[in-house]
Amino acid sequence: MSRWEPNARGRLEQAALELYGEHGYEQTAAAQIAARAGVTERTFFRHFADKREVLFGGAQQLEQAFVDALAATPATAAPIDAMASALESVAALFADRHAFARQRQAVIAASGELRERELHKLASLVAASTVTLRERGVSEPAASLTAEAGLAVFRVGFERWVAGDADRPLADHLRESLAALKAALAGE
């Protein structure tokens, strides 16, 4: 097997999602993923700590990007506008990830353990956003509620993006969901 492995990470992700879909997440081992991707098991572990990391490796990156974007918004922006800007900014991370996101969603939906992990990651994103908003001087309960609202928009917009047409970017769904949430809260 060649030591030169172009896009090994991408091929491992793809192989993992295929195998999780075909045999179930619990029934798939790292060695099988490596074999399907045509790389060594050692290469698998160079890219991922374990088979769960294939699904959740991006979550830490997402949280950091979200918090950075939130912190970078002008201090004069209303908290909800800062959230809108952070949502817009992380949406760019998902360009060309529609197929991956859809397969990943199906694998997670099939496993109680993975669903709980996903909820945990989203709760962590709410907590980190709350702290960032407080650091911007937003008081409570506004900081917590703005963080919760932003993540509600993310969850709903993301779900609609995954279920929908790959041509429509995530940012569109997030903008639409934020507008719908504003309208709902205004009693429309």
Add this chain to the structure above:
Amino acid sequence: MSRWEPNARGRLEQAALELYGEHGYEQTAAAQIAARAGVTERTFFRHFADKREVLFGGAQQLEQAFVDALAATPATAAPIDAMASALESVAALFADRHAFARQRQAVIAASGELRERELHKLASLVAASTVTLRERGVSEPAASLTAEAGLAVFRVGFERWVAGDADRPLADHLRESLAALKAALAGE
């Protein structure tokens, strides 16, 4: 031991929370809870399926009450007003439960397994509320977003109630949180 056990359920709850707090949830067995409450182990299992049920037995009841209250609001009410009314209605279930809720919160915060269970229960409440709103004729994404908003208000208001003064009712905190969420979404 007498077969007549006044308020055995309440004493079991109290004993369980004390033991979870003293020795940790994982380290406490049903038999110890029964002994502390002065009832038989059989009595424990007449009231709770297992030791986790002491903490989460109320969640199913809460979900049913929430969905019932939501379904009972006039069809002409704006979705967010229906949510406000459902929140108001379930708040009554927590009258005199402040000490219990505070101890329960501390036990859950100390265990990763219990935190994930709690997130799962709240996600289930969002899902059930979404379905109920759709049945009222609310379209998507408004139904999902209104359900998410209502539960965000519940989570934040509940946390403030638990952390605060026992004299101030949960309904007050929920109203305040809903008003704060509306203000935040209006860009205030």
